[in-house]
Amino acid sequence: MIETIFAITAVITLICALITVSSHNVVHALLFMVIMMLAIALIFFLLGAPFAAALQIIVYAGAIMVLFIFVTMMLHQGERSIEGEKTLFTLSGALLPVLLALTLFVEVLVLLNTGDGSNLNQVVALANRDTTKEIGLLLFGPYHQLVALAALMLLSALIGAIHIAIPANSKTEGQP
Amino acid sequence: MHQTLLTLIPIVPFLSALILFSVRLPKILVTTLAVSSIGVAALCVLAIQLTSATDFTPIQAVLGQWLDVAGVKLSFAFYLDGLSLMMISIICGVGWLIHVFSAAFMQQDCDYRRYFCYLNLFVAAMLILVLADNLLLLYLGWEGVGLCSYLLIGFWHDKRSNNIAANKAFIMTRIGDTAMLLGLLLLFWQFGSLNISEINQQAALQMGTNDVMINLSCLLLFIGAAGKSAQFPLQNWLPDAMAGPTPVSALIHAATMVTAGIYLIARNISLFSAANDTLQLIAVVGTITLLLGASAAMVQSDLKRILAYSTISQLGYMFLALGVGANGAASFHLMTHAFFKALLFLAAGALIYCMHHQHNIFKMGGLARKMPVITAAFITGCAALSALPLLSGFFSKELILGQVISGDHWWLWLGGVLGGFCTAFYSARLVLVVFFGPVQQQPNKKVPIMMSAVLVALIMLSIFGGMMPASINAQFPAASVELTPLQHYLPIASPFIAMALAFLCWRSGLFGAPLKSPLVRTLHSWLLNGWQFDWLYQQIFVRPYFFITRLNRHDIIDGFYRAIERLMLALHRLTSLTQNGSLRLYNASILLFVLGALAWVILSGGVV
């Protein structure tokens, strides 16, 4: 049964992704993207990684996509993008990328299936362990430096984003 | 003890040259160092002369091993026999006198130190040449004197014509040097050694066989000698070499360097005796050269050029003597020539110094009363040159002509006599035009005491130096000659006839008068340019070379490299087209590359 659910969810994800990349309206694309992320979160649940699923929903779908939507709304890209995309995204312009993406897909598949192919016949069993606890132990144990690094990275991104986005003739320029 | 003295002789001038090159000394110290180094060498020579036996056994001094590779064993050693003893006596003796003269002549020059450095280096190289016991060391000295000759001819290097003259001298002697090197290689290939004694011993066994290889190597050595001693056809560098300071002309182009060729042949006389064809060629070339020099000297108007052509002519006499086998006579004439030619050149130097650097004899006249010492010097020198009786030149030239005719070489003998006639003619012309007659230009300086003293010493040598040195006589015993009265007295009488003719021409104002007939004028200019050899070489060598360089104006070889450069630039422009700043293109190219890499991995068997 898990396989069936997985199959359906996978199909939903792929369809949403396709609509996202070929949509003309930015807001529609973003909303379909959110659905795609929720589907992926469901797959994480199926794989027995509840913590990852929760993070996917809270952070990815809940913060990052919201950020996208904020910026889109700020720049009034909603209606403007529709006429814009008529010139920017044409069918003839998309033929070659389709070809390239398909080639990529086929090539890697071929690569994975060469040899004796025994690698891919493994099966992923649902983890019957408490992965959240394991993650916690790992984060406070061997990988504690990674936490610090990630924090530094986020801090620098924060500072950078503020600095870049301040308008040039603003009165607050020069202040940290 | 002799060996120490022998070693000191070339080393002291060389060290002096080294010191003068590297350390800045005040003028007085430079003079002392330079003159005394040659003086020390001269004293060593004197000591050796006084303390050696009359039959004169050779002395050898070995300084060390030079080469010892693949069967070539050469040592850095000096060898002194009768011939080289005479040569080093001339070099050190006359050289010392010329150094003293130079100290006075170059007093006002600002490159004083450089002059004496080169001059000492020259003497050192010449001594190495003369004392070498193997041909490669001799070649070292040979090249050394060639270098110093170049440096000293072009001494006043701001003037472009001096540079050109120095280049001409160096390049023409270089042609000879290359031939000589080939000769050396052939000799080594034949005899397995370059040691002069060994080669001559082995060659003496083959005397008279006229072997082809020996002829070839002797011919090549002779070409080298002809280059250095300004013989036909490599003679036209010597008149232009008069661009250097006059003491340099005296030392290098009268007494020492140009005699190196004669020394080479005289030293290897056993080798050359085995090559009869080459000896005949040498005699013929010598005769042609002596006629060339004598005839050209008759019409020159530059004082030093007269003396230069005269040197060419006298060297021709020496080669003529060598060619007929009269080696003792040739060496003797070398010695006497060194005396009177050095005297003539130094007197010319003093004359030029006092006449405000005037070279044209037709602008001088009547200087006999103002400058007695120089007049005496010129008269003595020219008399010795014309082989007037009882002067030094008389004994040596008569000896040569006697030996030539006793070998039944009638045409060569006639050439020698005709050359003697012309020699007397131009010497008389020189003396008459410069020292007698109306005064054209007054001298503006008095002759310095140093110069006068040196000139007096050389006058004495020219008059009393007509004795065959014992060492030469021991090494090259002269065959006794039987001469008919005509053969005996014609060479003695012809200089007097020539002098009388010259006096008549001078009296009738023929010298320096403008020429009317075009035939005479062509003849005059042909002689004036030394039988037009410069023009000949210009047509044969220089113009085709320039033609080829004009064809290669765009430089084919360089064009190849520039084509590579242009190809690279074109490729660069091509690849910068991909740098168009378009983000999508960059993305697409990354993707394409990844696809390509994956395809390559798949096609080469995949990753397991």
Place this chain on the structure above:
Amino acid sequence: MIIPLGWLVSFSLALFAIGVFGVVARRNLIFIMISIEIMLNAVALLFVAGSTLHPGSDGQIIYLLILAMAAAEVAIGLALVITMFRRWQSLDVDLLSKMRG
């Protein structure tokens, strides 16, 4: 109760290919960023699948870091989008070709 690994890998690959298509085909800057997010998600999926395959939860740790990195990237990227919009009033990526040659 079991999911074949082959399905997971091909699914992730398909998602990645869709993301690649989006990056190369679209000219609007926001769409390009969206496609990058799709590609990141595909890779994150693969890592989490790996974490259940092998003992230990290292895959999920990596997933955490991917998440942090995506967040940082989106923040700065959208700041740049705002700057670009202020300058050109358009989000066409072909306007960003000043580094020519």
